[in-house]
Amino acid sequence: MIHLQNIRKVFNAGQPNEFVAIEGVHLSIDAHVVTALKGPSGSGKTTLLSLLGCMARPTSGRITLKGREITSLPERFLTEIRRETFGMIFQQFNLIKGLTALENVMLPAYPKGEKHAVLKRRAMELLALLNLAGKALVRVEWLSGGEAQRTAIARALINNPAIVIADEPTAHLDSALSLEFMEIMRQLKADGKTILIASHDPIVHTSDVIDRMVEIRDGKIVSSGDGA
Ligand code: ADP
Ligand code: MG
Numbered sequence: 001m002i003h004l005q006n007i008r009k010v011f012n013a014g015q016p017n018e019f020v021a022i023e024g025v026h027l028s029i030d031a032h033v034v035t036a037l038k039g040p041s042g043s044g045k046t047t048l049l050s051l052l053g054c055m056a057r058p059t060s061g062r063i064t065l066k067g068r069e070i071t072s073l074p075e076r077f078l079t080e081i082r083r084e085t086f087g088m089i090f091q092q093f094n095l096i097k098g099l100t101a102l103e104n105v106m107l108p109a110y111p112k113g114e115k116h117a118v119l120k121r122r123a124m125e126l127l128a129l130l131n132l133a134g135k136a137l138v139r140v141e142w143l144s145g146g147e148a149q150r151t152a153i154a155r156a157l158i159n160n161p162a163i164v165i166a167d168e169p170t171a172h173l174d175s176a177l178s179l180e181f182m183e184i185m186r187q188l189k190a191d192g193k194t195i196l197i198a199s200h201d202p203i204v205h206t207s208d209v210i211d212r213m214v215e216i217r218d219g220k221i222v223s224s225g226d227g228a
Helices: 045-052 077-087 101-112 116-129 143-159 175-190
Strands: 003-011 019-029 034-038 061-066 084-091 164-168 192-198 212-217 220-223
Touching: 003 045, 019 045, 045 164, 045 192, 045 212, 061 084, 061 101, 077 084, 077 192, 084 143, 101 116, 101 143, 116 212, 143 164, 143 175, 164 175
Parallel strands: 034 192, 034 212, 084 164, 164 192
Antiparallel strands: 003 019, 003 061, 212 220
């Protein structure tokens, strides 16, 4: 589904603080597989996720998504592909304060210009699915950590993405909520989603929801979990 070929990502290229964050990465992500990206802090997990999710461009190398070369596409195409294909769950949840849970869930769908009523119904269904129906009209700053996390998951699903990407999703959750998060991932997997989770949390690594473990260190893949 996603192929990375000889990917290199350099920050501050040509400057004294030049930093090679990703180097020589070859990686293929197959559809319907749950992949965990494991590695110490600073190893390049977030950078690699942002490349896989078409949120950043590599300095060199090729990325193809569903057979289509995307590295050279203009930004406006990339934005659309991103919105259609990926649902993102961030470590800090990145919910917009002052808005309700419902409004936050609806937000990523606004650029598609759907009817408000249709969108609202879909958002309410997702909130209900994540056991948040009663919290739809609550401003997100009043939600508990677990509720905020589930709101962020609902928001990631609003455009029905094929691929769900989560960056350190359990970092701010206790172990019970972390296990619950993995159970939600199990459901998404059963629904046919392709899932990528960057994490250094053993609860994630030991979960039987994970099909494949990719290990990264100093920007290089040290184990790609496919015997290659
Ligand atoms: P991880 O998610 O595994 O903790 P990151 O991908 O966030 O690692 O970062 C990998 C390395 O790249 C770190 O050393 C980080 O400081 C560096 N880095 C990340 N983003 C930038 C940036 N925008 N500019 C400069 N350096 C960066
Ligand atoms: Mg990170």
